[in-house]
Amino acid sequence: MDINTGLLAIGAGLAVGLAALATGWAQGRIGSAGAGALTEKPELFGSILIMLALPETLVILGFAVAAMIILLLKAGG
Amino acid sequence: MLLPMMKIQIVGSKEKLDATLRAMQRLGSVQIQDVAAHGQAQVLPKLSLDANALQRRDQINPLVARLGSFAAILPPGIKAPELSRAYEAVSLKSTEELVAEAQRVVGEIGPKSQALALRGDELQAEQASLTRYQATLRKVAPLAAEIPRLAGYETAALLIERRSAAVLDLVRQKLSEIIGDNFELSARHVDEQTTAAIVVFPTEQSARVNALFGRENITPLRLPQELAGASLTDTLATMAQRLAEIPRDIARVEDELRQLAASWGSSVTVLRAALSDRSAQMEIVGMAGGTRYTFVLVGWMPRRDLGDLKEALQRQAGLEVLVGEIKVGREEMKQVPVALANLPPVRPFEFLVALVALPRYGALDPTPLMALFMPLFFGLILGDIAHGLLLLLCAVVVLRLCRNQTYRRLAQVMVLCGFWSLLFGFLFGEFLGALGRQLFDLKPLWMERSGATIKSLFAFALALGAAHVLLGFALGIWEALRVKARKVLSERLGKFIALIAVFWLVAVVAGTLPRDLTTPGIATLIVGIALLSIPMGWLGGILGPIETLGLISNVLSYLRLAAIGLSSFYLAEVANRLYGVATNVAVGAIVAGLLHALNLAIGIVSATIQSLRLHYVEFFSKFYESGGAPFRPFKQSGV
Structure with a gap:
């Protein structure tokens, strides 16, 4: 494995890892606010679930980029 | 689908109001609207309860509350069909008779049932308290055995965290300062966390010693009042004896x-339901309008039930009560209550739709589509024969044993999800990850979720996503055409075209479509962006491309269907390999x-959440018009 391949692999890891961190941070903030709101209005469960799930797109996009890099690696290798 | 509703007006002779309300409550298909909200209050005064009725209502409500508290203690001793028959018989009685009977029942069983419930609570509290004391005293007991009992001396037991045991030196020093050498302090580590200590001191110094404990924030072990003064050994023996007696007392x-419930439980349940229903009828009177001789009720009902209502009213109230339809104006459409009526296999999904919000009346009900796609997405994520079978098994067990409607609905959803998981398990050739391939040479019917075919899995997830999103837009366009909302139509049509153009161009770049189609593709994209930008005005030029x-x-969001399934597959692989590397077969x-x-637990939770999320966020946002108020018919409370 040459250094370029290694760097691409690190890039793929960073793409999904950093996106996951961002998602976790956003979900943490939304989750704590949502839990507070739910104690007062349990009927908001569905809406809060949607808001909680919104940042997950970030990690999915990160995953898409990582998958593209890995597929590029395989095609090149 | 949404049940077609209609607005009705019931007009009749005031003498027939009670019979009308009883017939409507029994039928349970009309949601009564306050006549003032209907807009007739200016010309039609509202009815109110007379003095007698008000007095009866004041009697009924406390009785319902008391019967409710008995019902919590005394379960009905008979089965549901018999209970329904008993309720039918009781509901024929007049309100005065019901109140008198309820008062008699409350008088008969009230004191005894409350005393028994209180005694049960006391026994359970005593059991919990003694168990706690017993555990603590057992720690101190070995230490106490070393200290002789002396007349005129008092004993205090202390339990201290082991890491803070040094505080005992301070206590010893302070005690010396207060009462000199006339005391004994003995300590021992009783377990890994606790150090027990016993202090023996003259009874006359009790106040000063206890004041010292208070100042130093040390809490001596306090025994229950009835055991205070006895030796530790005697106390422990008494506690053990009492703890053996309590379960028998309980x-x-x-x-x-149980005996009381067998004699009175059904009466309590039936009377409570009947009185609750009478109370609800009185509440409805406050929502009616009327004149000196007539009453007017306004409400909503499913159109299909109109014939039944007319027949029931004619049977119970005669020809002096008439039902007529009121035309619903465009403004009033927002107030129409919503009732979902889907086929039995789709019905369990109604509550998943209602988790977000009910559809507005007249809008599209997405429940059938959710019943089709949600289990499909779930199965694609979980995709394992063993997981699918286990899920099916659990769902069937819940359906067999559980009577709770929420759990039953969830189980019905999980039956479909389990079926799709099983199907995708065969398509991917997965049985606990790749274990099936190793054990019985399981071959995938379609493709493996690992290795070279992973690209095809991603492509499938994206294609499914594109189809789902485009279907959402198609429904949105149809909705906009139906209500003649031009701006919404332009936006949704633009997005639909732009999305198709994006895939068109991607196909050209990937070489699936010929390069000659690049220019028409770009032109289609521009048309789409232009159409979706129109409702945004001058900002459209910036917001359209965004x-x-x-x-x-x-569409990329649907990649999660493949991504989460992959993580589940690799977690299963980790489990299989751990078994392989373990030196001890049993531990492995x-x-x-x-x-x-x-993996199964995470798989079920995340597959459910992600499938729902794709519907709520990606799919519903393209067409779903929410905001409907649930249909709440005036009906019997039931037994």
């Missing part, structure tokens, strides 16, 4: 409660089993 109390990017992320099997169980 069983006696429960036995007496919205198009959002559409791409909408336990660890692998636990990991597979964890």
Whole structure:
């Protein structure tokens, strides 16, 4: 494995890892606010679930980029 | 689908109001609207309860509350069909008769049932308290045995965290300062966390010693009042004896409660339901309008039930009560209550739709589509024969044993999800990850979720996403055409075209479509962006392209169908390999089993959440018009 391949692999890891961190941070903030709101209005469960799930797109996009890099690696290798 | 509703007006002779309300409550198909909200209050005064009725209502409500508290203690001793028959018989009685009977029942069983319930609570509290004391005293007991009992001396037991045991030196020093050498302090580590200490001191110094404990924030062990003064050994023996007696006492109390329930439980349940219904009828009177001789009720009902209502009213109230339809104006359409009426296999999904919000009346009900796609997405994510079978098994067990409607609905959803998981398990050739391939040479019917075919899995997830999103837009366009909302139509049509153009161009870049189609593809994209930008006015030039990017992320979001399934597959592989590397077969099997169980639990939760999320966020946002108020008919409370 040459250094370029290694760097691409690190890039793929960073793409999904950093996106996951961002998602976790956003979900943490939304989750704590949502839990507070739910104690007062349990009927908001569905809406809060949607808001909680919104940042997950970030990690999915990160995953898409990582998958593209890995597929590029395989095609090149 | 949404049940077609109609607004009705019931007009009749005031003498027939009670019979009308009873017939409507029994039928349970009309939601009464306050006549003032209907807009007739200016010309039609509202009815109010007379003095007698008000007095009866004041009697009924406390009786319902008391019967409710008895019902919590005394379960009905008979089965549901018999209970329904008993309710039918009781509901024919007049309100005065019901109140008198309820008062008699409350008088007969009130004191006894409350005393029994209180005794049961006391026994359970005593059991919990003694168990706690016993555990603590057992720690101190060995230490106490070393200290002789002396007349005129008092003993205090202390339990201290072991890491803070140095505080005992301070206590010893302070005690010396207060009472000199006339005391004994003995300490011992009783377990890994606790150090027990016993202090013996003259009784006359009790106040000063206790004041010292208070100042130093040390809490001596306090025994229950009835055991204070006895030696530790005697106390422990008494506690053990009492703890052996308490379960027998509790069983006696429960036995007496069962006997009481067998004699009175059904009466309590039936009377409570009948009185609640009478109370609800009185509330409805306050929503009616009327004149000196007539009453007017306004409400909503499913159109299909109109014939039944007319027949029931004619049977019970005669020809002096008439039902007529009121035309619903465009403004009033927002107030029409919503009732979902889907086919039995689709019905369990109604509550998943209602988790977000009910559809507005007249809008499209997405429940059938959710019943089709949600289990499909779930199965694609979980995609394992073993997981699918286990899920099916659990769902069937819940359906067989559980009567709770929420759990039953969830189980019905999980039957479909389990079926799709099983199907995708065969398509991917997965049985606890790749274990099936190793054990019985299981071959995938379609493709493996690992290795070279992973690209095809991603492509399938994206294609499914594109189809789902485009279907959402198609429904949205149809909705906009139906209500003649031009701006919404332009936006949804633009997005639909732009999304198709994006895929067109991607296909050209990938070489699936010829390069000659690049220019028409770009032109289609521009048309789409232009159409979706029109409702945004001058901002459209900036927001249009951004919205198009959002559409791409909408479709990319469906990659999770492949991504989460992959993580589940690799977690299963970790479990299988751990079993392979374990030196002890039993330990390896336990660890692998636990990991597979964890994988199944995570798989079920995340597959459910992600499938729902794709519907709520990606799919519903394209067409769903929410905001309907649930249909709440005036009906019997039921037994």
